[in-house]
Amino acid sequence: MSEFKIAQREKDAVHVLELKGYLDAHTAPALEEAFQTLLKNQRFNIVVNCKDLSYISSAGLGVFMAYIEDVRKNNGDIKLSNMSPKVFNVFDLLGFPLLYEITKEEQDAVKKFHPGK
Amino acid sequence: MASPSSSYEGHFEHSALFEFSTVINSSFDLQFILGHILLTIMGKLLSSRGAAVLRGADGTYRCEMVKGIPSGVGECALAIRTLPRGLQYIERINAQRHPWVKYFREQGLEILLPLRSESGPIGLLAFGKRGTHQRLASRETTYLRSLGNIAATAIDKCRTIAELKVVNRRLDRKIQELNTLFDLGKEFGAVLDPDKLVRLLVFSLMGQVGVHRYLVCLKDGGDMRIAASRVDGPVPQPELLSILTKVKVPVTVEEMIVTGATDPRPVLGSLGLHAVVPMALQGQIRGVIVLGEKLNRDPFTSADFEFLSALGSLAIISLENARLFKEAIEKQRMEDELLIARDIQKGLLPSVLPVVPGIDIAAANFSSKQVGGDYYDVVLLDEHRYIVAIGDVSGKGTPAALLMANMQATIRALVPLQLSLSELTARVNNLMCQNTGGDKFVTFFWGALDHRNRTLRYVNAGHNHPYLLHGDGSMERLDKGGMILGVLETLIPYEEGEVVLREGDLLVLFTDGVSEAMNPANQEYGEERLEAMVRGSGDQGARALIEAIHRDIQAHADGAPQSDDITMMVLRFLASSPGVR
Numbered sequence: 001m002s003e004f005k006i007a008q009r010e011k012d013a014v015h016v017l018e019l020k021g022y023l024d025a026h027t028a029p030a031l032e033e034a035f036q037t038l039l040k041n042q043r044f045n046i047v048v049n050c051k052d053l054s055y056i057s058s059a060g061l062g063v064f065m066a067y068i069e070d071v072r073k074n075n076g077d078i079k080l081s082n083m084s085p086k087v088f089n090v091f092d093l094l095g096f097p098l099l100y101e102i103t104k105e106e107q108d109a110v111k112k113f114h115p116g117k
Numbered sequence: 118m119a120s121p122s123s124s125y126e127g128h129f130e131h132s133a134l135f136e137f138s139t140v141i142n143s144s145f146d147l148q149f150i151l152g153h154i155l156l157t158i159m160g161k162l163l164s165s166r167g168a169a170v171l172r173g174a175d176g177t178y179r180c181e182m183v184k185g186i187p188s189g190v191g192e193c194a195l196a197i198r199t200l201p202r203g204l205q206y207i208e209r210i211n212a213q214r215h216p217w218v219k220y221f222r223e224q225g226l227e228i229l230l231p232l233r234s235e236s237g238p239i240g241l242l243a244f245g246k247r248g249t250h251q252r253l254a255s256r257e258t259t260y261l262r263s264l265g266n267i268a269a270t271a272i273d274k275c276r277t278i279a280e281l282k283v284v285n286r287r288l289d290r291k292i293q294e295l296n297t298l299f300d301l302g303k304e305f306g307a308v309l310d311p312d313k314l315v316r317l318l319v320f321s322l323m324g325q326v327g328v329h330r331y332l333v334c335l336k337d338g339g340d341m342r343i344a345a346s347r348v349d350g351p352v353p354q355p356e357l358l359s360i361l362t363k364v365k366v367p368v369t370v371e372e373m374i375v376t377g378a379t380d381p382r383p384v385l386g387s388l389g390l391h392a393v394v395p396m397a398l399q400g401q402i403r404g405v406i407v408l409g410e411k412l413n414r415d416p417f418t419s420a421d422f423e424f425l426s427a428l429g430s431l432a433i434i435s436l437e438n439a440r441l442f443k444e445a446i447e448k449q450r451m452e453d454e455l456l457i458a459r460d461i462q463k464g465l466l467p468s469v470l471p472v473v474p475g476i477d478i479a480a481a482n483f484s485s486k487q488v489g490g491d492y493y494d495v496v497l498l499d500e501h502r503y504i505v506a507i508g509d510v511s512g513k514g515t516p517a518a519l520l521m522a523n524m525q526a527t528i529r530a531l532v533p534l535q536l537s538l539s540e541l542t543a544r545v546n547n548l549m550c551q552n553t554g555g556d557k558f559v560t561f562f563w564g565a566l567d568h569r570n571r572t573l574r575y576v577n578a579g580h581n582h583p584y585l586l587h588g589d590g591s592m593e594r595l596d597k598g599g600m601i602l603g604v605l606e607t608l609i610p611y612e613e614g615e616v617v618l619r620e621g622d623l624l625v626l627f628t629d630g631v632s633e634a635m636n637p638a639n640q641e642y643g644e645e646r647l648e649a650m651v652r653g654s655g656d657q658g659a660r661a662l663i664e665a666i667h668r669d670i671q672a673h674a675d676g677a678p679q680s681d682d683i684t685m686m687v688l689r690f691l692a693s694s695p696g697v698r
Contacts, residue, residue: 025304025317032320058297059304062320065412069329093290095327095413 006034014110015043020052023060031060035067044076047109051082056090068099077101079109130260137264141271145278151182154268158230158244158261159184166225166245170195171272172238178217185245186224195220200231200238204258204265207243228253230261232269239269294424297325298431305435309442315344318432322408325428326421330389330409334358335436336402348388348409357381361405367394367422370407392417396429403433455514459488462518465525470495473503475568479659480686483630483667489682490517490559491628492524496532498565504532506563507580507626507686508602520557524549524602528563538565542576542599542611549603559602562595562626571618571690576611578602581629581644584651588621592652624688625651625662630681634670637677642670659687 004027007018015038023031038046048064050056064078071078079101083091091097103109137157141150155167166185170178177194195217201210207229210218221229226243233239242265247253253261301321308314315333322331332352333345341358360381364373369392370385385393389409396404406429411417466482473495480493490510498504508524510517527548531541542563549559562583564575577583579601582594597614600607618624627647634642650669654662663685670683 025300025321026307028317028320029313057300057321058293058324059300059317059320061324062322063324065323065327065329066320089289090293093286093293094325095411099327099412 004030006030008034011047011106011110012114014045014047014113016047016049016106016110018049018052022055023053024055024057025059028057028059028063031063032066035063039067039070039074042074044071044074045113046071046076046078047106047113048078048080049082049106050080050084050087051106053084053087056087058094061091061094061096064096064100077113079103079112081106081109134260134263134267138267138271141268142274145275147272147275147279148182150268150271150275152184154242154264154271155182155184158242158264161257161261161264162228162244163248164228164244164246165248168221168224168226168243169240170197170243171240172197178240181240183224186226188224190220190224190226190243197241200233200241201229202231204253204261205229205231230265232265232272234269234273236273239272242268291420294325297321298424298427301428301431305431308435309439311344311436311439314432314435314439318406318428319345321428322406322425326408326425327412328408328410329412332358332388332390332407333404334361334407335396335404336362341405344404348390350388353381353384353388357384358405361393361407362395362402364393364395364405365402367392367417367426369393369417392422392425394422394425394429396433398430398433398437403437404429455488458515458518459484462488462490462521465522466492467494471497471503473566475691476566477659477689477691478505478687479663481663481667481684483683485630485679485681485683488514488518489630490521491630491682491684492521493626493684493686494525494528495686496529498532501568503566504528504563505566505626505686505688506561507583507628507684508559508561509580509628509630509682509684511558513680516557520549520553520559520603523552524559524561537613538563538574538576539611539613542578542602543607546578546600546602546607546611550606553603558604560629561602562598564595566618572615573618573624574613574615576613578611581627581632583627584623584625584648585616585618586623586625586651586654588619590652592648618690620690620692622690623651623654623662624690626686628682628684630679630683631666631670631685633681634674634679634683635677636673636675642673646673659689662687662689 003021004023005020007020009016017034068078081103082105083102088102091102101109101112141153144150151169155169159167167183168180168186168190169182170190171181172178178197179194180189183189197217201215207218207221207227210229212218221243225245227246228244230242232241301317304317305314308317319331319333322328330348331346332343332348334341335344341355341362343352343355346352357379360377360379370382370390373382373393375382385407390407391410392408394406394408395402396406406425470478470480478495482491482493490512492508492510494506496504506528510520510524527545531544534541560580561578562575562580564573566573575595575597577596577598582596585593585595593616595614595616597612599609599611632642632644632647646669647666650666657665666685667683
């Protein structure tokens with residue numbers, strides 16, 4: 001069975017989700033639950049660190065699509081960082097860089113939430 | 118201009134060619150390559166104008182780059198049928214055979230260098246008047262041709278790589294689509310909750326196709342039900358969506374052909390929905406996916422529709438499987454319940470009949486596949502009298518079994534009241550009416566047997582008339598009584614019948630499961646055949662006669678499954694004196 005884990009932490013008023021393992025149709029509900037909890041707790045500045053994400057399927061991408069509107073409605077954003085070339089390729093193939101900010105390093109994504117500094 | 122030695126010039130040209138080749142082969146950027154080619158040759162010719170025209174995949178030529186010319190060459194595609202051979206002065210090209218040369222002349226271009234590679238014509242380069250106004254020397258012509266050959270190869274390579282990139286990307290996307298289908302196929306197979314299935318379908322739609330707006334409608338029986346939605350406005354009425362089930366192939370909302378009076382397109386448009394993809398199972402439309410604009414705003418392509426159709430089929434098959442699975446579980450549960458009902462009913466029938474002196478008595482109930490509501494009982498009334506009863510509750514299954522249980526309890530509760538059978542029947546009927554609400558009924562026969570005078574007083578409430586075969590061969594049917602039980606409260610008192618029993622008399626009670634037992638040709642066993650069995654019983658014991666009749670019924674049924682219980686009670690009156698215990 002595919003393994004998938006989410007670690008969470010706060011950094012400069014930004015909520016960071018660290019994804020690890022396989023994000024597919026089987027594990028997508030776990031990410032969905034994480035986003036639901038963040039929204040419920042009024043956390044709208046979100047960075048998803050994909051350093052240890054080894055695979056993403058379109059069901060996994062769909063979860064990002066499902067929550068981006070709600071997050072932006074609340075003046076927040078979901079930004080992504082630290083993607084492996086393989087994972088980035090999937091995001092890129094499906095045109096996600098048009099809608100999501102994707103940075104090389106997590107700190108760059110975090111900084112974008114505080115443009116003044 | 119000074120004329121250097123030809124060997125020096127030759128050396129210079131070779132190293133220039135080498136450098137040119139190195140530069141343009143180091144890049145896969147077509148614009149860079151074209152720019153470098155034009156500038157190099159313009160420098161060589163001391164010409165202030167240059168243009169690069171390339172042949173597209175469709176065979177037409179387009180101006181890709183100009184230097185020193187404010188507009189391009191020609192407005193759009195140039196219809197060049199055959200590319201002239203070799204380096205040419207444009208003025209020498211036959212404008213009648215090559216009408217396109219006028220566009221070059223208009224821009225003051227004089228020298229034309231066709232580009233060919235091994236794979237065929239690539240395009241052409243054109244340059245303006247030389248600053249020196251000199252004609253090209255043959256050496257220069259050769260040099261330019263060499264540059265042209267190197268350029269053609271580099272452009273060809275660059276375009277092939279660009280094409281490969283596109284093809285690779287398309288392939289990557291196809292692989293991604295297949296991965297999605299595989300991923301979902303795996304997961305759908307393990308998920309039996311329809312809501313979760315729809316949620317996964319929606320995630321995949323959003324992720325793979327990149328849409329924010331969607332409607333997923335499923336057909337429930339004849340109606341459309343919205344299973345999931347995110348649209349710019351209130352969700353439309355299911356009636357409107359049912360029109361979408363007429364869409365047989367994936368189509369954009371724009372291109373939808375509407376035949377009926379209602380046009381769903383304006384509503385779909387106002388909700389930000391762009392494409393309709395039917396979900397079919399074995400050629401039947403079982404649902405529809407309606408999608409909004411794609412993330413990249415590209416129109417839906419046939420490749421998108423292919424993928425969406427596959428995704429839709431996969432989802433609908435899985436939903437159907439989930440439904441069938443649920444149904445199978447439900448069916449199993451009902452069958453289990455029926456088995457319990459049958460056990461309850463069986464348990465209510467007396468397993469051992471009381472021993473009644475002077476009477477050989479036997480009864481049997483043969484259950485059908487479904488649970489029926491047949492009932493029989495033998496109850497001690499007082500030391501001289503016994504009650505024998507048989508009944509048949511209408512309907513089948515648990516309700517019939519429950520009513521039968523209710524009936525039995527009623528009878529056993531009322532019997533000790535020492536009322537007449539007629540009065541008791543009236544009370545049983547009233548109670549049954551209250552309990553059933555009039556939508557169920559019971560045919561019922563009961564009799565009180567008195568040893569002292571060997572009489573049977575009975576009431577028949579709409580039940581199959583029992584046979585009473587006297588020892589002398591004469592036969593009676595016990596038909597006195599009144600209305601069936603449980604339909605109307607008692608208005609007319611039940612009539613009591615009375616028969617005197619003698620030694621050798623045979624009383625046969627039965628339910629309609631006996632007379633109406635069917636054979637494979639749908640023919641009933643019939644009362645005539647039953648009567649013949651009764652008449653031909655000789656001196657068989659009660660148990661033996663029941664078994665003989667049952668065997669005869671089975672011979673008639675010839676393996677056909679019976680829809681009703683078969684119940685019989687047989688009493689044979691023996692020689693022994695009444696009252697003996």
